[in-house]
Amino acid sequence: MFRLRSLAVMAGLLLPAAQAAAHGVCGPRVFVTTLTIDDPAVADEASLPTFAWTRDGADGGKGPTLNYDFDFEFAKRITPDFGLAVGYGFSVANQLSGKAGKGNTSFGWHNLELNAKYASCVDAVHELMLAFGITREFGSTGTLSMDAARYGTTTPTLYFGKGFGDIGVDALRPLALTGTFAYAISDVSLKRRPNGEFNQGAEHQWQGGLSLQYSLPYLQSQVKDLGLPEWMGRLTPLVEFSWSSPATAPSATPTQMMLAPGVVYNGDWYQLGIEALIPLNRATGRNVGVIAQFHIYLDDLLPNSLGKPIFPSPLLGR
Amino acid sequence: MKTLFAALTFALLPAWFPSAGAFAHARLVSAVPAVGATVNPAPSELVLRFTEAIEPRFSTVAVTDAAGARQERGDLQADSADAKTIRIGLLALKPGTYTVRWQVLSVDTHRTEGAFRFTVAP
Numbered sequence: 476m477f478r479l480r481s482l483a484v485m486a487g488l489l490l491p492a493a494q495a496a497a498h499g500v501c502g503p504r505v506f507v508t509t510l511t512i513d514d515p516a517v518a519d520e521a522s523l524p525t526f527a528w529t530r531d532g533a534d535g536g537k538g539p540t541l542n543y544d545f546d547f548e549f550a551k552r553i554t555p556d557f558g559l560a561v562g563y564g565f566s567v568a569n570q571l572s573g574k575a576g577k578g579n580t581s582f583g584w585h586n587l588e589l590n591a592k593y594a595s596c597v598d599a600v601h602e603l604m605l606a607f608g609i610t611r612e613f614g615s616t617g618t619l620s621m622d623a624a625r626y627g628t629t630t631p632t633l634y635f636g637k638g639f640g641d642i643g644v645d646a647l648r649p650l651a652l653t654g655t656f657a658y659a660i661s662d663v664s665l666k667r668r669p670n671g672e673f674n675q676g677a678e679h680q681w682q683g684g685l686s687l688q689y690s691l692p693y694l695q696s697q698v699k700d701l702g703l704p705e706w707m708g709r710l711t712p713l714v715e716f717s718w719s720s721p722a723t724a725p726s727a728t729p730t731q732m733m734l735a736p737g738v739v740y741n742g743d744w745y746q747l748g749i750e751a752l753i754p755l756n757r758a759t760g761r762n763v764g765v766i767a768q769f770h771i772y773l774d775d776l777l778p779n780s781l782g783k784p785i786f787p788s789p790l791l792g793r
Numbered sequence: 794m795k796t797l798f799a800a801l802t803f804a805l806l807p808a809w810f811p812s813a814g815a816f817a818h819a820r821l822v823s824a825v826p827a828v829g830a831t832v833n834p835a836p837s838e839l840v841l842r843f844t845e846a847i848e849p850r851f852s853t854v855a856v857t858d859a860a861g862a863r864q865e866r867g868d869l870q871a872d873s874a875d876a877k878t879i880r881i882g883l884l885a886l887k888p889g890t891y892t893v894r895w896q897v898l899s900v901d902t903h904r905t906e907g908a909f910r911f912t913v914a915p
Contacts, residue, residue, distance in 0.1 A: 700830065
């Protein structure tokens with residue numbers, strides 16, 4: 476139980492139900508949509524879907540479980556600097572062996588998530604983006620038997636993105652760093668019952684992540700045209716790091732850390748991304764997984780309808 | 794097999810939206826002189842090719858020398874044969890490094906910007 480619950484909590488942190496993601500244009504910089512952490516931009520976009528494949532020990536059994544997660548997200552700008560995003564998804568778990576028997580497959584929905592994000596700073600000159608937001612996970616909207624949380628969680632989050640285009644070393648100018656820092660507040664605190672078992676609440680958590688991106692589009696158009704084939708000039712290799720740790724005691728979920736190296740391809744109106752999921756400690760998992768995403772930029776696809784803010788004026792009249 | 798199916802699904806997803814490519818932000822595809830290039834002789838015009846058609850009336854291109862003096866002629870125009878390409882004449886450039894700053898409006902009203910340098914060799 477603990478293993479799968481840990482994975483489920485990690486999935487809640489890592490997978491796109493928690494993403495408001497974005498079409499992160501900031502002057503000459505485009506912050507790509509990261510797959511395991513949220514990015515700092517507010518935009519009209521959709522992830523259809525984000526797919527993750529992981530393998531881990533079965534719940535109560537000795538054998539492995541293959542987990543397939545499909546997450547869908549739709550993000551809409553209300554004003555140019557304020558947007559809402561809704562995320563939902565489902566999991567398929569295929570237990571290969573163990574108590575439940577070989578080939579046993581179960582299916583379940585993740586909890587519904589809603590994110591509100593406000594972009595407080597978009598500095599094109601310094602390629603700097605700052606935003607803050609709040610994510611609400613609605614408890615019991617998913618399949619409890621598949622480890623969807625019974626109680627909800629509210630997560631205030633800070634987002635940032637910084638391109639290195641203003642530093643003096645040409646080879647490093649395509650680099651960019653994005654990140655998040657969050658505090659997840661559970662509706663019901665985790666408590667240990669007299670019999671020693673935990674209730675179905677959850678501890679509060681610190682959560683965060685970083686992505687380091689090397690943009691070949693930026694290299695080709697801003698620094699040095701190396702004559703790369705056009706498809707290669709649309710790639711952004713990146714590595715993402717995400718982490719969560721308990722902020723209150725008692726806790727049922729220890730510190731978890733994940734590394735996700737991969738690459739993103741930017742089409743004119745869509746993005747394809749694929750990364751490896753590498754657990755950095757035993758509590759996160761023992762096996763390398765894969766995450767992939769098909770992401771649509773609605774401001775490019777449908778610029779005169781879904782792809783523009785509902786209200787044209789910034790929220791705070793910048 | 795499931796993994797292969799998922800991979801194929803992802804690879805083919807863009808094909809489900811075949812008519813969408815005309816609306817994207819304009820990205821610089823190539824330039825003459827090329828981004829970061831060293832050239833000789835000095836070019837008489839700058840050519841920028843983008844991923845989308847450009848509206849030259851609402852676009853700007855500035856070429857400055859190391860002292861910040863403007864070196865473009867101000868006759869920015871779309872290429873007669875390719876709406877994704879814009880051209881601007883240059884003054885007689887002396888050897889040195891030049892900075893190009895462009896800001897363009899694509900025909901779907903998305904605005905993008907960028908900057909790069911090129912060098913004229915002695």
